[in-house]
Amino acid sequence: MIPLKYNIGNLTARRVSTLMTILGIGVVIAVMISMMALQNGVNSAVVSSGSKDNLMIMREGAAAELSSWVTKDAFRIIRAMPGIATDNGAPMISPELVIVFKMPKRDDPKGSNVLVRGVTPMAFTMRPYVKLIEGRMFRPGVNEVIVARRIRDRFVNTAIGDTFMFGATKYNVVGVFDAKATAFDSEIWCDADFLGQARKRDAYSSVIARPTDHAAFESIKAAIQNDNRLKLDVKSEYQYYADQSNGLAGILILVAIVTFFMTIGAILGTMNTMFSAIASRGRELATMRALGFKRRTILLSVIVESAFISLLGGIAGLLLALPVNAISTGTTNFVSFSEVAFNFRVDANVALTGILIALIAGIVGGALPAISAARMPITKALREI
Amino acid sequence: MKFAKLIRRNLFRNKLRAILTMLLLAVIFFFVATLLAILENFENFSNAGEGANRLVVQSAISLATLLPYAHEQKIRDIPGVVDTAKLQWIGAYYKEKSNFFANFAVDVNKMPTVFDDYKIDPKDMAAFAADRRGALVGKDLMKRFGWKVGDRVTLKRQIFPFDPELTIRGTYEHPVQTTSLFFPMEYFEHAVGDRSEVGTFWVKVKDPKQMSVISQQIDAMFKNSDYPTETFTEKEFQANFLSMMGNVKLLFTAVSSCAIFMVILLAAITMSMSARERVTEIAVLKAIGFEQRLVLGLMLTEFILLTVIGGAAGSYGAHYLYSVVDMGKVTQGFLQNFAIHTKTLMICLASSAGVGLIAGGLPALRASNLRVVDGLRRVV
Numbered sequence: 001m002i003p004l005k006y007n008i009g010n011l012t013a014r015r016v017s018t019l020m021t022i023l024g025i026g027v028v029i030a031v032m033i034s035m036m037a038l039q040n041g042v043n044s045a046v047v048s049s050g051s052k053d054n055l056m057i058m059r060e061g062a063a064a065e066l067s068s069w070v071t072k073d074a075f076r077i078i079r080a081m082p083g084i085a086t087d088n089g090a091p092m093i094s095p096e097l098v099i100v101f102k103m104p105k106r107d108d109p110k111g112s113n114v115l116v117r118g119v120t121p122m123a124f125t126m127r128p129y130v131k132l133i134e135g136r137m138f139r140p141g142v143n144e145v146i147v148a149r150r151i152r153d154r155f156v157n158t159a160i161g162d163t164f165m166f167g168a169t170k171y172n173v174v175g176v177f178d179a180k181a182t183a184f185d186s187e188i189w190c191d192a193d194f195l196g197q198a199r200k201r202d203a204y205s206s207v208i209a210r211p212t213d214h215a216a217f218e219s220i221k222a223a224i225q226n227d228n229r230l231k232l233d234v235k236s237e238y239q240y241y242a243d244q245s246n247g248l249a250g251i252l253i254l255v256a257i258v259t260f261f262m263t264i265g266a267i268l269g270t271m272n273t274m275f276s277a278i279a280s281r282g283r284e285l286a287t288m289r290a291l292g293f294k295r296r297t298i299l300l301s302v303i304v305e306s307a308f309i310s311l312l313g314g315i316a317g318l319l320l321a322l323p324v325n326a327i328s329t330g331t332t333n334f335v336s337f338s339e340v341a342f343n344f345r346v347d348a349n350v351a352l353t354g355i356l357i358a359l360i361a362g363i364v365g366g367a368l369p370a371i372s373a374a375r376m377p378i379t380k381a382l383r384e385i
Numbered sequence: 386m387k388f389a390k391l392i393r394r395n396l397f398r399n400k401l402r403a404i405l406t407m408l409l410l411a412v413i414f415f416f417v418a419t420l421l422a423i424l425e426n427f428e429n430f431s432n433a434g435e436g437a438n439r440l441v442v443q444s445a446i447s448l449a450t451l452l453p454y455a456h457e458q459k460i461r462d463i464p465g466v467v468d469t470a471k472l473q474w475i476g477a478y479y480k481e482k483s484n485f486f487a488n489f490a491v492d493v494n495k496m497p498t499v500f501d502d503y504k505i506d507p508k509d510m511a512a513f514a515a516d517r518r519g520a521l522v523g524k525d526l527m528k529r530f531g532w533k534v535g536d537r538v539t540l541k542r543q544i545f546p547f548d549p550e551l552t553i554r555g556t557y558e559h560p561v562q563t564t565s566l567f568f569p570m571e572y573f574e575h576a577v578g579d580r581s582e583v584g585t586f587w588v589k590v591k592d593p594k595q596m597s598v599i600s601q602q603i604d605a606m607f608k609n610s611d612y613p614t615e616t617f618t619e620k621e622f623q624a625n626f627l628s629m630m631g632n633v634k635l636l637f638t639a640v641s642s643c644a645i646f647m648v649i650l651l652a653a654i655t656m657s658m659s660a661r662e663r664v665t666e667i668a669v670l671k672a673i674g675f676e677q678r679l680v681l682g683l684m685l686t687e688f689i690l691l692t693v694i695g696g697a698a699g700s701y702g703a704h705y706l707y708s709v710v711d712m713g714k715v716t717q718g719f720l721q722n723f724a725i726h727t728k729t730l731m732i733c734l735a736s737s738a739g740v741g742l743i744a745g746g747l748p749a750l751r752a753s754n755l756r757v758v759d760g761l762r763r764v765v
Binding site for chain 2: 016017020021023024025027028030031035059060061062063064066067099100101102107108110111112113166167168199200231246249250253254257258261262264265268269271272273275276279280329330331332335337339
């Protein structure tokens with residue numbers, strides 16, 4: 001085994017080109033990590049939103065709450081069903097009305113659709129992670145709304161004290177809430193009855209119910225689906241949000257394309273520098289062979305060196321990519337037809353994947369140069385100038 | 386040109402290195418060309434109504450809010466308006482959710498006046514107008530699903546509570562927009578129970594100069610009603626979808642720039658290596674009378690050639706690939722009529738030349754600046 005010190009010595013001997021390689025691979029990995037962080041952020045803002053314990057009841061065939069309606073009669077029928085859990089005596093069932101408002105963004109006056117959810121106090125009980133962080137709660141029956149922090153940060157006229165008009169109704173912002181990076185973090189909440197009156201809607205969009213246990217989950221589901229009067233579909237709230245990711249296919253395709261090309265770029269990049277690196281020390285390697293180092297040892301040494309450079313590149317990439325964590329942005333989910341606000345999220349998983357890809361690129365990219373270094377005929381290499 | 390051979394020999398003096406560098410450039414420019422083409426494809430999408438003098442009236446609340454039919458007559462009465470048509474986005478899909486495409490309910494009898502830039506065979510148009518459950522389908526959509534005129538197709542619901550059951554009665558052609566399906570408004574009205582509300586009104590305007598005035602007039606008319614409107618030119622309307630996706634342009638530009646920056650760094654390493662190797666040779670050239678500028682020029686030409694060949698291979702490779710592979714099918718309708726156009730190819734070639742110039746500039750300058758004695762003395 002050739003000591004690692006030899007490889008490190010090599011790297012420092014070619015300081016400039018080593019640094020450039022590290023930076024080059026670093027940029028590649030940084031782009032890749034950013035893309036994965038984007039996907040991660042979008043995923044957590046969509047998929048991780050729903051609870052598996054909650055039932056989501058919507059109109060048959062509706063892909064999103066926006067295009068669904070559940071009449072008040074249907075709501076009453078469901079509320080009376082056995083098997084629904086209670087919280088301090090109140091049944092855990094939350095009727096919700098969903099509408100989208102096209103609102104101007106701070107960086108884009110053309111704006112985007114923001115989902116406005118009319119709720120009752122039970123909605124907060126059933127989703128305990130939705131917490132008011134500034135201002136106060138809206139009062140029932142009046143034109144007050146609370147806004148997710150991510151929406152307030154990115155849309156105009158959504159801070160506490162601001163008002164905005166839709167149709168003939170004025171909406172007052174009285175509070176800001178945080179929903180732990182779930183889909184609700186891209187929403188505006190207000191009182192369901194008030195929103196229904198303001199938008200002249202006498203049906204709800206969806207009903208969320210909490211069954212007492214799994215058996216009740218199945219029995220309520222069956223009861224609703226078998227009731228021909230209702231014409232409703234039931235799935236778990238988790239499933240509903242998982243299905244929503246269909247509307248984000250565009251972004252996911254992009255992430256896949258970028259990762260694919262960047263990996264090939266990183267492999268070719270390391271291959272290129274490693275070939276250059278061994279080409280400039282052909283005589284040295286031949287001398288080592290002449291001294292008795294085995295082909296295998298040389299092969300391993302070159303691969304280790306290449307992997308080491310890429311590892312440094314991967315770490316550099318991670319450092320370069322960390323600032324994207326602060327970026328909070330949004331896209332539109334074309335299934336729910338509303339804004340998904342998300343943060344780029346570089347978590348341990350993403351970071352490790354990035355570094356792992358760098359390492360693999362280093363090993364794969366170093367393999368060919370290593371083979372050619374090991375195969376070099378000693379006499380020919382020694383004779384070369 | 387008498388130096389062509391010298392440049393060629395130098396270019397491939399280390400075959401493996403040259404080929405690897407070209408390959409790297411090819412991969413990266415394949416990628417950059419793809420990204421640029423996607424951007425262009427998106428922008429092209431918003432050019433669909435170019436020159437058609439159409440305005441789109443939607444609810445100011447959001448596109449998901451419907452407008453009452455009563456608005457239409459008032460809009461039609463505005464001087465300068467030729468005609469109006471109701472258009473409703475249905476959002477249904479064919480068989481699988483991934484088979485997503487644009488489908489609309491439309492006022493069939495208004496198609497010839499409002500959508501006069503859509504080329505429809507009069508026989509097809511007559512057959513379409515005669516069938517309450519007929520469908521008019523864009524040429525490329527027909528190809529995508531392998532449909533023929535006369536086929537019966539059933540779409541699956543996503544928004545409205547009915548599954549449209551249609552018979553394809555004809556096809557249309559359009560320079561940009563060829564992937565939609567239209568069916569009669571009457572069918573939609575009947576299926577959802579005569580709600581007399583619709584998503585958009587499409588307004589044909591006589592004089593393009595009047596577009597902005599009329600659009601303001603429409604919005605002012607409904608400003609204080611329960612159903613305020615927001616009126617866009619067709620181009621703005623389509624562009625709104627793009628802006629809804631978020632800042633795609635910034636993202637793509639950033640990713641492309643990073644990729645090119647990476648290539649510059651890695652190409653610079655190869656080039657400085659290649660310049661260092663031939664210090665003695667350059668000293669000899671200079672000793673026998675080659676001017677410094679000529680030496681510099683020769684080296685730069687070589688480096689730029691190296692990157693341009695790589696860049697061209699990548700971008701033309703992408704051009705060829707996308708002309709052979711139907712990207713509409715591969716991306717499930719996400720990229721329609723996807724191709725890499727001359728403009729993108731030119732941008733890629735210019736950028737790859739730039740990579741050669743920036744990455745090779747310093748090594749070439751250093752090598753050509755070396756004093757003859759030093760160059761001859763140095764052992765490489």
